[in-house]
Amino acid sequence: MSTGLPSQILLRSRARWQDIERRLSRRAHVHDIAFAPAYPPPVAMLRDARDKYVAAAPKRSLEKELFPSSSPRGGQNGNIEQILKQPSRASSFFASQNARQPSKPSPPLRQRSANITNGKQASLSAANLSKSSQAFASLCARTDSFGDASGTTDLSGNDSTGISTGPSSRYIAGVLIDDDDFDDDLDLDIDTVPVTNLPTLPPPPPRVSGSTRLGRSEPPPPATDTSALSWSQSSDRHFQPSHGSHKTARSAGNSVTAKRETPEHASSPPVAKKRALPPSFAKRSSARDEVDGDCIITKSTVAASTPAPKKPSTLWDATASAVQAQKKQLKTQWKKSSDSAPEPSSTTMQVRRPAKPQAARSAAIALSNEQRHVKDLVVEKGHSVFFTGPAGTGKSVLMRAIIQEFKRKYARDPERVAVTASTGLAACNIGGMTLHSFSGIGLGKEDVGTLVKKIRRNPKAKNRWLRTKVLIMDEVSMVDGELFDKLSQIGRTIRNNGRPWGGIQLVITGDFFQLPPVPDHGGKQRESKFAFEAATWNTSIDHTIGLTEVFRQRDPVFAGMLNEMRLGRISEQTVQNFRALSRPLESSDGLEVTEL
Numbered sequence: 001m002s003t004g005l006p007s008q009i010l011l012r013s014r015a016r017w018q019d020i021e022r023r024l025s026r027r028a029h030v031h032d033i034a035f036a037p038a039y040p041p042p043v044a045m046l047r048d049a050r051d052k053y054v055a056a057a058p059k060r061s062l063e064k065e066l067f068p069s070s071s072p073r074g075g076q077n078g079n080i081e082q083i084l085k086q087p088s089r090a091s092s093f094f095a096s097q098n099a100r101q102p103s104k105p106s107p108p109l110r111q112r113s114a115n116i117t118n119g120k121q122a123s124l125s126a127a128n129l130s131k132s133s134q135a136f137a138s139l140c141a142r143t144d145s146f147g148d149a150s151g152t153t154d155l156s157g158n159d160s161t162g163i164s165t166g167p168s169s170r171y172i173a174g175v176l177i178d179d180d181d182f183d184d185d186l187d188l189d190i191d192t193v194p195v196t197n198l199p200t201l202p203p204p205p206p207r208v209s210g211s212t213r214l215g216r217s218e219p220p221p222p223a224t225d226t227s228a229l230s231w232s233q234s235s236d237r238h239f240q241p242s243h244g245s246h247k248t249a250r251s252a253g254n255s256v257t258a259k260r261e262t263p264e265h266a267s268s269p270p271v272a273k274k275r276a277l278p279p280s281f282a283k284r285s286s287a288r289d290e291v292d293g294d295c296i297i298t299k300s301t302v303a304a305s306t307p308a309p310k311k312p313s314t315l316w317d318a319t320a321s322a323v324q325a326q327k328k329q330l331k332t333q334w335k336k337s338s339d340s341a342p343e344p345s346s347t348t349m350q351v352r353r354p355a356k357p358q359a360a361r362s363a364a365i366a367l368s369n370e371q372r373h374v375k376d377l378v379v380e381k382g383h384s385v386f387f388t389g390p391a392g393t394g395k396s397v398l399m400r401a402i403i404q405e406f407k408r409k410y411a412r413d414p415e416r417v418a419v420t421a422s423t424g425l426a427a428c429n430i431g432g433m434t435l436h437s438f439s440g441i442g443l444g445k446e447d448v449g450t451l452v453k454k455i456r457r458n459p460k461a462k463n464r465w466l467r468t469k470v471l472i473m474d475e476v477s478m479v480d481g482e483l484f485d486k487l488s489q490i491g492r493t494i495r496n497n498g499r500p501w502g503g504i505q506l507v508i509t510g511d512f513f514q515l516p517p518v519p520d521h522g523g524k525q526r527e528s529k530f531a532f533e534a535a536t537w538n539t540s541i542d543h544t545i546g547l548t549e550v551f552r553q554r555d556p557v558f559a560g561m562l563n564e565m566r567l568g569r570i571s572e573q574t575v576q577n578f579r580a581l582s583r584p585l586e587s588s589d590g591l592e593v594t595e596l
């Protein structure tokens with residue numbers, strides 16, 4: 001021993017000091033000669049040093065806090081194992097050891113002992129902490145301090161290392177792990193009760209023979225006792241057999257059995273439950289049930305699965321096939337009646353014959369030669385054509401035939417054909433839209449530049465202008481000439497094509513002797529002009545064709561009279577013929593005829 005030893009070692013317990021004194025006294029007594037010339041008597045020197053440090057240092061606290069395991073207090077005689085076997089002291093010890101590791105300030109796993117929270121350890125200086133570590137190292141080096149401690153640590157908590165684990169704490173590799181630190185795990189609601197008594201499932205029932213009669217009404221299977229299934233929390237009725245599935249399996253001759261079938265049920269013969277049908281079905285099949293009891297289920301099943309088709313309650317509820325059947329029936333009846341009965345009047349025929357769709361009627365009509373010529377010019381040769389003619393010459397019929405041909409031609413790209421008319425009603429007549437809607441110009445009062453910008457802001461209208469190859473225009477007599485010029489210029493601009501209408505093929509029809517364009521009385525008070533008066537009319541139209549054959553009137557004299565009126569050049573003979581038709585009008589319904 002010398003004065004160079006750490007002062008903390010000198011602060012050990014009084015008992016140890018006494019033990020040292022005793023030993024040194026013995027050594028001095030034996031080796032007095034060796035110590036005498038160079039050093040003062042060692043016992044006196046050490047006593048002085050002890051008194052000096054004991055008086056200077058807070059002995060009790062340091063002993064308690066820095067060397068709790070080596071303190072002889074409590075009669076432990078420096079045996080840490082005995083100290084640590086006391087839970088409270090062990091906790092205090094490890095808490096203080098953890099507090100002495102400033103380089104690893106890990107957050108506490110749980111509320112520590114008062115040694116940490118009372119501020120005493122926190123007030124220790126860094127130097128004291130370092131010294132404490134050294135002292136603890138020297139303490140650990142002492143074999144007598146740990147008794148029979150070995151160099152290994154048993155993480156299982158069994159006390160082979162001499163470090164006693166309390167009831168709720170373990171020391172693993174210098175880290176205190178308290179089992180209570182994982183108290184949150186207790187909140188996990190995991191049912192870990194081991195299943196020890198699992199019930200044995202019943203053996204599969206014997207195969208049901210296919211000769212089981214399904215029509216027999218037998219008592220339902222008894223409720224099975226599920227008290228043995230204590231391992232499940234399911235309701236008891238869940239363990240009762242499912243009759244529907246059993247019946248299906250048995251009827252199919254299948255050996256598959258429901259999982260929850262109990263042994264009692266498996267041993268009982270298979271039971272077929274008679275199906276309960278709705279009252280309406282039961283009434284219908286009751287007669288057959290009485291006759292053939294063996295086929296009750298089969299017949300009832302058929303009745304339930306394929307209900308009889310509903311009869312249409314009203315005429316307009318009929319399906320397409322029903323309408324077709326009615327048509328055939330009416331046609332047959334009409335043929336029979338026409339063969340047997342005298343020729344009915346035309347009025348009666350009009351009423352009786354079912355109205356055909358317009359497309360079907362036009363398809364049934366065979367085009368005349370002049371009509372066919374126009375259609376070939378338009379569809380086959382792709383010319384821009386304007387065809388006109390008096391009323392009843394078949395302009396509309398021809399136009400519908402042309403549209404049909406174009407739609408067939410551009411079936412993969414129907415946007416190539418634009419069907420328009422000057423008015424909404426005329427557009428509906430041919431299944432199209434108004435010319436204003438197609439072009440996207442609104443009322444079309446602005447100049448061409450403004451209208452072009454307007455169209456370019458409208459993607460749909462712009463797309464129509466760009467995609468259209470053929471423009472159909474019906475009732476052209478009501479299209480204003482100025483509008484016609486504007487549209488032609490718009491087509492050239494948007495399609496970036498210098499040809500009239502930007503190269504769009506025009507198919508125009510109408511009768512300029514009929515309704516004129518709507519005059520613009522709003523702004524400029526100008527007189528409206530016909531489309532054929534437009535500046536671009538002649539360049540836009542390749543062929544102008546006039547239909548002459550009138551189909552609406554078969555009387556050529558009457559057709560000639562109408563044609564004179566259309567042209568405004570009525571002959572004297574025509575005037576006399578019309579006056580000869582004059583007669584007093586009879587109005588038996590009380591309505592007065594308005595004179596124009």
Ligand SMILES: Nc1ncnc2c1ncn2[C@@H]1O[C@H](COP(=O)(O)OP(=O)(O)OP(=O)(O)O)[C@@H](O)[C@H]1O
Binds near residue numbers: 368551
């Ligand atoms: N090729 C044809 N064969 C038989 N009938 C035809 C033929 N073309 C037209 N018709 C009939 O002539 C009648 C008049 O046809 P449509 O209405 O097409 O004439 P329109 O010239 O359009 O008359 P409007 O100028 O008054 O509208 C219709 O009843 C139609 O069925």
